Amino acid sequence: MNCSIARALDQVGEWWSLLIIRECTLGTTRFDEFQERLGIARNILTSRLNRLTELGILEKSAIEGHERRQGYRMTPKGEELFPVLLALLQWGDKWAPGPNGGSVRYVERENGREVAPVGPKSADGRPLGLRDLRMMPGPGATASTQARIDARNAAVLGESEAQGADH
Known part of the structure; x- marks a missing residue:
């Protein structure tokens, strides 16, 4: 695949x-x-x-x-899989918590502040969600990949193929 x-x-x-x-x-x-x-x-x-x-x-x-x-x-x-585990932990704490909430918290070693939610961020640090991001083909993209990207951008962002090509 x-x-x-x-x-x-x-x-x-x-x-x-x-x-x-x-x-x-x-x-x-x-x-x-x-x-x-x-x-x-x-x-x-x-x-x-x-x-x-x-x-x-x-x-x-x-x-x-x-x-x-x-x-x-x-x-x-x-x-480098640690952020993946942390994202799963944070998602589990929110959507599949134990009866008393999460069992583990990660805090910064130097100041004890809880880490921010894992996820995509803009260049200025704003959190970005599914609808804030456009998919673009990467170097390994095939014609089939391009078709899936266009379909995703249309379905999630309401963009036509022509709009996606303009960006």
Whole structure:
């Protein structure tokens, strides 16, 4: 599928994969810790850790104080998934909260202020929503992609194909 979202989901869209990455952001490194904290079957955990390692999202590393044992840590590619997790957390707190609200808050380390909602922003910092953005073809766009972009801009923004071509 000629879609960056589909390709990203192929790598990390499976439930356990995102929860393993979440655990990494919480400092989990060892196989037994992942298993205990997630309640995941050993064979599924092994499969997901292997896949995330093959994709370069996680890497094996020696466990401090136990150099013969290996654990897992996020690579820079894996760390760049943090905003995705934060966006899911914020969305879940708003639309699927627990009975007492969210269980975790992220605040800035230096000043304790809660982080702003994750999402697209204008050059001057204003939050932008679905209807504030026009889609344009990227370098990998095909004729089919262009047709989908035109249809989206028409449906969401009320633009005709001619209006989209003018921008």
